[in-house]
Amino acid sequence: MVFAALNRIYAGIINPPPAKKRDDAIRFGLLGASNIAPIALIGPAISHSEVVIAGVAARDKTRAEAYAKKHNIPIVHSTYEDLLQDPSIDAIYIALPNNLHYEWALRSISAGKHVLLEKPSCSNAAEARELFTHPLITTAGVPVLLEAFHYRFHPAWQTFLARIHDDPEAGNVKNASAQQYLPKGVILNDDIRWRFDLAGGAMMDFGTYTLSCLRQIFKEEPTEVLHASFRGLGTPHSSLPEPDQIDQAMSATYRTADGAxxxxxxxxxxxxGWPLLPSSWTRNFPGFGWPKCEVELDEKVLKNWDGQVHAVQRTVILWNHLAPSVYHRIDVEDTHTIRAGDQVVKTWKESHQEKAYKWPIGDPRRNDEQEWWTTYRYQLQEFVNRVKGRVGSGVWVDADDSIKQMEAVDETYRKAGLKVRPGSDFKL
Structure with a gap:
C-alpha cells in the first residue's frame, strides 16, 4: 500500500510521464505566475497528449520570465492583454487574485479563448450572475468556461456520491459535514488571502470547497444559513485593508427545504489539538486534520412483512477528497434493524471500505485513466473533452451551479456579520 501511494505521488505530482503532443493540442496561456498552476495545470498537462502550456503573462515580466524558464514555457508576454491577443493561444488558465476573476474571464472569452477559471469564479454572486449569463457565455458555439472545482472530477468523489444517492439501501440525506484545515503559519501574514479588497477570506478559499461538497451531498440548494461564525485575523494583520472583515476560519450550518x-x-x-499533550502546551502550535466529508442518511425501509419491518440507516465518510490520488478511503456503515411494532427484534451492522482511483471495470466512463491521475488531471481530461466536443465522464460544473455557489457564499458572509466580498468595476 505504501509503495502504491509513493508511485501515485511520484507519477501524478513529482514526475508525470510525458506524453507525445498531438498537432491539434490545446495551447494554454497562464494569466499570472501563480503557485497553484504547477499542481493544477502545468503538471497534469505533461501527461496529456492534447494539452501544451504555451505561454504566460504576469504583472512583473521578470517574474514571468523566471517562471517560464522554470516550467519550460516557451512564450512570455509583457501584459495579460498581449497574451489574450496571441493567436497561437487557444485557452486561458486564470489563477489571479479573486477580485480579478470576473474581469479576465470576460476578457478571455471576448478574445475567443476557452477558460479554465480557478475557484471561486468571482468575488460575489452579483458578479457570478453577470459573468455566467453574459451573451458572450450563453450564445451557441462560444468558448468553454469551467470553474475549477477539481475534486468533483475524481472517481473517488463520484463513488462517494453514488453511495449516498444511488444505492437501493440509501435513504435521504439527514445530516452532513465537510471540513478542511491548513496548519497555522503556512499562509504568511501578507498573503492575498487576507486581503478584503482582493476578495479574500477562508470562506473564499477552503470554504468554497466545503460548501461545494455540501451542495453536492444535498443534491439541492440550501434554503437557509442557520448559523455562521468566524475567527478573525488578529493584530499581526492590522495593516491590511479592512482586516476586521477577513475570516481566518469559518464555521457554518445550512438547511435544505427537505430539512437536511x-x-x-x-x-x-x-x-x-495535538494528541497526548496538554492543550495549553500546543494551542499556538500548527494543527492538523484530514479533509473529510461525512453523511448520515435517514432510515430506509427495505422490507415490510407480517407486521415486521426491516430498515437500514447508512453513514458514509470520505477521507481526503481534495487529494484522493495520494490516498483516500470511503467508509460505508449500514445499521440494520428489524422491528415488530415498536419493539426491536434484531439489529446488526454491516460495514465496508472502498477506494476508487479509476472508474470501475465495465463502467462506460472508464477509458485510459491511470491510478496516479490527480483530481486536476481528471479535470483537465474533461475540459479537453468539452473543448473537442467529445462525450466524457459527464462530470461538469455548469453556469447555474457556479452562480448558486456564490449566492450561498454571500449568504454565509451575511449570516456571520461580515460584508460580501467587493466586486470589480469592470464592464465589457
Missing amino acids: TGTLQADLAVSG
Missing part, C-alpha cells in the same frame, strides 16, 4: 442540515468547517490557520 449540513455543517462546514474551513480553517486556513488551525492550531493546537
Whole structure:
C-alpha cells in the first residue's frame, strides 16, 4: 500500500510521464505566475497528449520570465492583454487574485479563448450572475468556461456520491459535514488571502470547497444559513485593508427545504489539538486534520412483512477528497434493524471500505485513466473533452451551479456579520 501511494505521488505530482503532443493540442496561456498552476495545470498537462502550456503573462515580466524558464514555457508576454491577443493561444488558465476573476474571464472569452477559471469564479454572486449569463457565455458555439472545482472530477468523489444517492439501501440525506484545515503559519501574514479588497477570506478559499461538497451531498440548494461564525485575523494583520472583515476560519450550518442540515468547517490557520499533550502546551502550535466529508442518511425501509419491518440507516465518510490520488478511503456503515411494532427484534451492522482511483471495470466512463491521475488531471481530461466536443465522464460544473455557489457564499458572509466580498468595476 505504501509503495502504491509513493508511485501515485511520484507519477501524478513529482514526475508525470510525458506524453507525445498531438498537432491539434490545446495551447494554454497562464494569466499570472501563480503557485497553484504547477499542481493544477502545468503538471497534469505533461501527461496529456492534447494539452501544451504555451505561454504566460504576469504583472512583473521578470517574474514571468523566471517562471517560464522554470516550467519550460516557451512564450512570455509583457501584459495579460498581449497574451489574450496571441493567436497561437487557444485557452486561458486564470489563477489571479479573486477580485480579478470576473474581469479576465470576460476578457478571455471576448478574445475567443476557452477558460479554465480557478475557484471561486468571482468575488460575489452579483458578479457570478453577470459573468455566467453574459451573451458572450450563453450564445451557441462560444468558448468553454469551467470553474475549477477539481475534486468533483475524481472517481473517488463520484463513488462517494453514488453511495449516498444511488444505492437501493440509501435513504435521504439527514445530516452532513465537510471540513478542511491548513496548519497555522503556512499562509504568511501578507498573503492575498487576507486581503478584503482582493476578495479574500477562508470562506473564499477552503470554504468554497466545503460548501461545494455540501451542495453536492444535498443534491439541492440550501434554503437557509442557520448559523455562521468566524475567527478573525488578529493584530499581526492590522495593516491590511479592512482586516476586521477577513475570516481566518469559518464555521457554518445550512438547511435544505427537505430539512437536511449540513455543517462546514474551513480553517486556513488551525492550531493546537495535538494528541497526548496538554492543550495549553500546543494551542499556538500548527494543527492538523484530514479533509473529510461525512453523511448520515435517514432510515430506509427495505422490507415490510407480517407486521415486521426491516430498515437500514447508512453513514458514509470520505477521507481526503481534495487529494484522493495520494490516498483516500470511503467508509460505508449500514445499521440494520428489524422491528415488530415498536419493539426491536434484531439489529446488526454491516460495514465496508472502498477506494476508487479509476472508474470501475465495465463502467462506460472508464477509458485510459491511470491510478496516479490527480483530481486536476481528471479535470483537465474533461475540459479537453468539452473543448473537442467529445462525450466524457459527464462530470461538469455548469453556469447555474457556479452562480448558486456564490449566492450561498454571500449568504454565509451575511449570516456571520461580515460584508460580501467587493466586486470589480469592470464592464465589457
